[in-house]
Amino acid sequence: MSWNGTVTCKHCWQEGHNRRGCPKLKEQMAQRLAEDPEDWRAKRYFEKKQGAKVRRCTYCNLKGHNRATCPELKGAVSEWKYKNSNWRKAIIEELLAAGLGVGALIKHADLPWRITEQKNLVMVAGVNPDAHINQPYTALVVQGIIKPTEKSPAKMPDGVLTKVYEKVGLPGGYYGTSVTVMSETKNCHLRTIPNHEEWLQGGTAKWIKKEIFADKQSDDFYENKYKD
């Protein structure tokens, strides 16, 4: 708005109306739509004019549903769940095969400073219930010998990570650490995990949506912007 109170249109530079109310713009958009009914810019112009703000799914960017009911997201979640389930089963199997059950005594090369007494001699306490296939390197939980109340996620042994990789694959770029087994056990880790049956299935869809897919969009998100 200028000093004397008149508006100037940023589209045609006439005074007395703004861009939203511009008759020239409206005419041009109508013409574009007549020439090409798929002209998305023209379509959006009239959609906005009708006041009908078109809602699109925040995952796939298509119309007609939302994130909570998105079929593509649902498919992606169950695919991830399946992979995570296989990965978690493989972690348990390979830790046990290596003698790294609950109570095993190990020398661990790479530990948080709080529990590194006795030259890194620690006991396997279980697996980290929060571990999933996107974060495979701290699936093991160890505890100190002198202060057994101190538990900490620890890097996975190299050999175990390699075997799990061969079995189910990992997203890549993860490195384990060297671990020497001083005294092995075959005590399964599952009893250290609350709801371990659900855990072995890869987690609940609700948890996966929240933890893994919260800020994710479909690969087709930008392409779908132009679709009905």
Ligand SMILES: [Zn+2]
């Ligand atoms: Zn105008």
Ligand SMILES: [Zn+2]
């Ligand atoms: Zn969707």
